[in-house]
Amino acid sequence: xxxxxxxxxxxxLIETSRTPIAIIGSAIWPAASMLAFVVPYAGDDPHFxxxxxxxxxxxxxxxxxxxxxxxxxxxxxxxxxxxxxRTLAAGALPRFAGRLLAGLALMAVALxxxxxxxxxLTAATLSPxxxxxxxxxxxxxxxxFILMGLAIGYSLPPxxxxxxxxxxxxxxxxxxxxxxxxxxAPGFVDTVAPYLPTGGSVRLMWAAVxxxxxxxxxxxxxxxxxxxxxGVALWAYRRDEGRRFS
Amino acid sequence: MILARAVDxxxxxxxxVALDHVSLDIAAGEIVGLLGPNGAGKSTLISLLTxxxxxxxxxxxxxxxxxxxxxxxxxxxxxxxxxGLPGTLRVGEVVDFVRAHYPDPLPRAELLSRFGISDLVxxxxxxxxxxxxxxVAVALAFAGRPKIVxxxxxxxxxxxxxRRALWDGIRQFHAEGGTIVLxxxxxxxxxxxxxxxxxxxxxxxxxxxxxxxxxxxxxxRRVSLTSAVPLPALDxxxxxxxxxDRWHLLSPDADQLVRDLVTAGVTFTDLEIRPASLxxxxxxxxxxxxxx
Numbered sequence: 001x002x003x004x005x006x007x008x009x010x011x012x013l014i015e016t017s018r019t020p021i022a023i024i025g026s027a028i029w030p031a032a033s034m035l036a037f038v039v040p041y042a043g044d045d046p047h048f049x050x051x052x053x054x055x056x057x058x059x060x061x062x063x064x065x066x067x068x069x070x071x072x073x074x075x076x077x078x079x080x081x082x083x084x085x086r087t088l089a090a091g092a093l094p095r096f097a098g099r100l101l102a103g104l105a106l107m108a109v110a111l112x113x114x115x116x117x118x119x120x121l122t123a124a125t126l127s128p129x130x131x132x133x134x135x136x137x138x139x140x141x142x143x144x145f146i147l148m149g150l151a152i153g154y155s156l157p158p159x160x161x162x163x164x165x166x167x168x169x170x171x172x173x174x175x176x177x178x179x180x181x182x183x184x185a186p187g188f189v190d191t192v193a194p195y196l197p198t199g200g201s202v203r204l205m206w207a208a209v210x211x212x213x214x215x216x217x218x219x220x221x222x223x224x225x226x227x228x229x230x231g232v233a234l235w236a237y238r239r240d241e242g243r244r245f246s
Numbered sequence: 247m248i249l250a251r252a253v254d255x256x257x258x259x260x261x262x263v264a265l266d267h268v269s270l271d272i273a274a275g276e277i278v279g280l281l282g283p284n285g286a287g288k289s290t291l292i293s294l295l296t297x298x299x300x301x302x303x304x305x306x307x308x309x310x311x312x313x314x315x316x317x318x319x320x321x322x323x324x325x326x327x328x329x330g331l332p333g334t335l336r337v338g339e340v341v342d343f344v345r346a347h348y349p350d351p352l353p354r355a356e357l358l359s360r361f362g363i364s365d366l367v368x369x370x371x372x373x374x375x376x377x378x379x380x381x382v383a384v385a386l387a388f389a390g391r392p393k394i395v396x397x398x399x400x401x402x403x404x405x406x407x408x409r410r411a412l413w414d415g416i417r418q419f420h421a422e423g424g425t426i427v428l429x430x431x432x433x434x435x436x437x438x439x440x441x442x443x444x445x446x447x448x449x450x451x452x453x454x455x456x457x458x459x460x461x462x463x464x465x466x467r468r469v470s471l472t473s474a475v476p477l478p479a480l481d482x483x484x485x486x487x488x489x490x491d492r493w494h495l496l497s498p499d500a501d502q503l504v505r506d507l508v509t510a511g512v513t514f515t516d517l518e519i520r521p522a523s524l525x526x527x528x529x530x531x532x533x534x535x536x537x538x
Contacts, residue, residue: 007346011335018334018370080330084386087296087324088347091316241299 004090008098009105016106023109026068030060031113039121042181047210049124051181054205056114057138059178062145062198064110066165068103069149074161077154077240092237096150103146104139111138130209137208141201144222147229148197154236172198182206194218197225247274248307249394249425250295255304256449257290264290266449267304272394272427277420279436279457280429282446283528288429291446292396295427296324309393320349323392325383325400333372337363337382340371341389348390360418361385362411376403384412388419395419397428401435413438433464433524447532464527467500471507471514478510484530496522496530 016022034056042048076082085095118124126134148168152161176198177185185193193199194215200222206212250272257265265287272278280288293299294306297313311318331340338354345351358364363381371379380403387395397416401409416439420426430436436443436457443460445453453460466484472491480503485496497503500519507514522530 004346007343011332011339011343014339015332015334079332080327081332082330083293083298084324084326084330086298087319087322088344089316089319089322090347241293 004094005097005101008090008094009101010098012099012102013105016102023106026064026106026110027113029063030056030110031117033059034114034117035121039117043122046123046125048181049118049122050126050209051206051212053114053118053122053124054134054209055178055181055202056118057111057134058141058176058198058202058205059173060111060114061107061138061142061201062172062178063169064107065103065142065145065149066152066169067149068106069099069146070152070156070161070165071158073099073150073153074156074158078158092234096233096237099150100143100146104142107138107142126209133208134205137204141204141222144197144201144226144229147226147233150233151229151236154233154240172196175199176202178202182212195221197222197229200225248272249274249309250427251305251307252291252295252301253305253307255291255294255301255306257287257294257299258302263449265294265301268446268449268451270444270451270454272425274393274425275420275423276442277416277426277428277440279440279443280427280446281433281436281443281460281524281528282452283525283532286446286528287449288446289398292398292427292429296322296396320347321390321393323387323390323395325387325397327383327398329379331371331374331379331382334370336368336370337374338367340382341367341386344386344389348392351390352388357385357389360388361415377405377408380404381408381412384415388415392424394425394427397426399429399431402431409435431524433461437461445528445531447528452528452531463531464522464524466496466498466522466527466530467503468520468522468526469495469497469500469503470516470518471495472516473512473514475512477507477512480506480510496526 034053038049038052038056042052152164156164173179175189175192176196177189177193178198180189194203194217200218203212203215203218204222207214248271252268252270255265255268256263268287268291270291280291282288290299294301295308295313297308297319300314306313308318309321313319341354341357345354355364358367361381361384363378363385366374366378366382371382374382380401384397384400387397400416401412404412416426426439428436428439440457443453443455443457444451445460453463471493473493474491477493480495482497482499482502483495487494495503504517
């Protein structure tokens with residue numbers, strides 16, 4: 001089984017790496033936001049710069065995964081290669097897990113510039129222990145967004161998937177408090193945020209990189225989202241039969 | 247032993263009925279040709295037997311189990327459509343990806359040489375010609391030493407030489423005990439490979455017989471002629487089509503039809519006789535209530 005997971009992950013990685021612009025594209029956007037918003041406005045304050053970097057990473061994790069999986073999977077499903085892969089002796093698990101591994105690897109590439117900018121161009125600092133903790137947290141919070149992407153990708157045609165990803169993306173970012181420093185968000189955002197996957201994620205990230213209090217509510221909410229989104233993604237995958245008459 | 251089976255299977259897409267109570271058994275060691283006009287339900291039947299889709303009602307089995315379960319597909323080989331190969335991957339990478347799904351796959355070099363594509367191993371599939379893609383696609387079906395193989399239009403778009411080479415590969419697999427289900431638009435291809443032919447039309451099995459018997463059923467001539475006066479009723483004519491003064495008649499016995507026309511004193515010009523296409527023959531079968 002683990003062999004098949006790696007097989008599917010390798011397949012995804014090779015395919016993506018043959019169109020490097022896709023990787024560069026997903027790396028440019030978070031890096032540009034760092035340069036445009038974080039470096040000039042919060043760059044000199046170690047406290048704010050560190051939190052802002054954590055928020056920006058969460059934002060990048062959400063957007064890359066939502067689009068990479070939501071749109072990527074919806075696109076793959078209309079290719080004639082997909083019904084063929086369905087005839088191979090691999091169920092949902094190796095295909096999902098393979099995509100997951102490949103996605104994490106690509107995400108690491110996309111996030112690297114954010115971390116480098118933060119380290120060299122801002123006053124943000126992090127102890128080695130906290131740095132490791134942040135890496136681990138980043139991988140963990142990616143899972144619900146990957147599943148959200150898969151749920152969209154397996155239940156919608158490509159054009160609809162693009163729209164849904166775009167519609168979800170801003171409210172999730174704003175409602176989760178990714179646009180503001182901890183405690184500075186409007187009141188209703190602070191109330192709603194812990195119950196959104198973005199809010200739960202960014203709270204975990206803040207707790208990983210700084211003195212932000214660890215919030216059990218956010219963890220429970222994030223876990224619930226993860227399980228629910230896994231359920232939807234699996235349901236959509238099982239229900240999916242590819243194109244009609246193909 | 248039955249390797250693949252459909253029992254009273256129907257499949258709907260919304261209001262469209264693609265398969266209508268179809269039953270079919272494929273026994274080990276058979277080569278079965280699936281024939282039928284486009285949209286007849288061939289592809290749907292194959293997608294049910296290979297686990298891509300679920301039947302709306304009825305039951306399908308592959309190697310004694312539900313084809314929707316991945317374990318049931320460990321000894322199944324299928325051809326992707328040649329347009330479906332992932333364009334940025336190299337042939338060798340695609341072959342390895344497929345081989346990894348089987349417990350005892352053919353070694354890569356052996357598979358490639360068996361289908362004459364060893365020199366393509368480093369090429370990206372997107373850059374291959376149509377014929378090369380087709381050969382790669384067919385080779386993939388055999389990568390896992392399958393017990394049963396489904397080949398959908400395996401030689402469409404191949405030149406004569408490549409087609410013969412592919413037929414040899416299929417015959418070799420059969421000689422080693424393999425079971426093959428193949429669809430084709432060419433009766434010639436079914437004749438060259440299969441003993442049994444199943445004709446599907448309108449979502450039903452119209453004929454399930456030997457290839458010889460099916461050839462007899464579809465051996466229809468198309469007789470065209472120009473006549474200003476309406477034609478009398480003629481024996482053996484199974485379909486009549488009129489464009490102005492031009493008449494097209496389908497009949498299994500063109501010679502008798504022409505004699506009858508002459509005897510009936512019809513003044514006709516521009517007589518033309520040619521074999522009907524498979525498509526025309528199938529449409530004729532569809533119009534008959536129950537030919538089998």
